[in-house]
């Protein structure tokens with residue numbers, strides 16, 4: 001579904017992605033694991049069209065999307081939940097969710113998807129008239145995911161959904177990621193928390209200073225000494 005070949009991305013003279021290649025097949029949850037500054041957000045920004053690669057190609061379904069503007073990539077069914085959530089603090093929960101559907105005109109179906117988001121996240125239904133800025137961190141993460149679901153993505157890009165959340169909330173969010181996957185959305189999950197990411201992923205890639213250094217099934221990565229030592233606290 002998604003195939004990245006030999007991607008090189010720069011910020012001026014900083015070489016942030018160095019020949020990154022990876023694949024995501026339809027229906028999979030694939031995780032990209034890496035420490036701070038490894039290049040994870042850079043990869044997601046390049047995928048969603050916010051950064052242009054200097055070299056390399058990104059194929060998505062039947063098209064080459066590298067170099068395309070962000071809006072046309074969203075139209076092809078790729079939707080991103082950015083790091084740090086970025087909800088619109090002064091707008092209500094409901095208005096934030098509605099924004100996710102801004103490219104759609106199918107009113108009835110939008111109504112159905114609203115119900116779906118509220119059934120996945122009953123907390124958002126309870127708080128629908130509240131401004132988003134008054135939500136807890138976990139609730140804002142739910143809201144950012146709800147907004148992304150409204151775009152009906154075929155491919156959902158998640159940037160560190162566990163960041164800054166209490167362990168119980170992380171568990172809830174990751175269970176939801178699994179549910180979204182089961183309902184037919186393919187997922188690329190970027191995480192620093194290798195433990196939780198590998199617990200739900202089918203496969204994964206490990207990125208260090210802009211390079212993919214390891215890849216395999218989630219079970220292979222969980223068993224790898226390198227991953228255990230560097231990302232799973234030696235366990």
Ligand code: ATP
Pocket residue numbers: 011014016034035036037038039040041042043083192
């Ligand atoms: P984090 O988890 O901290 O977000 P990350 O793995 O997502 O880390 P990136 O944000 O992709 O890492 O950063 C990769 C490299 O590119 C880092 O060395 C970072 O300092 C550099 N970088 C990121 N954004 C910029 C920018 N706008 N200008 C210059 N360098 C940048």
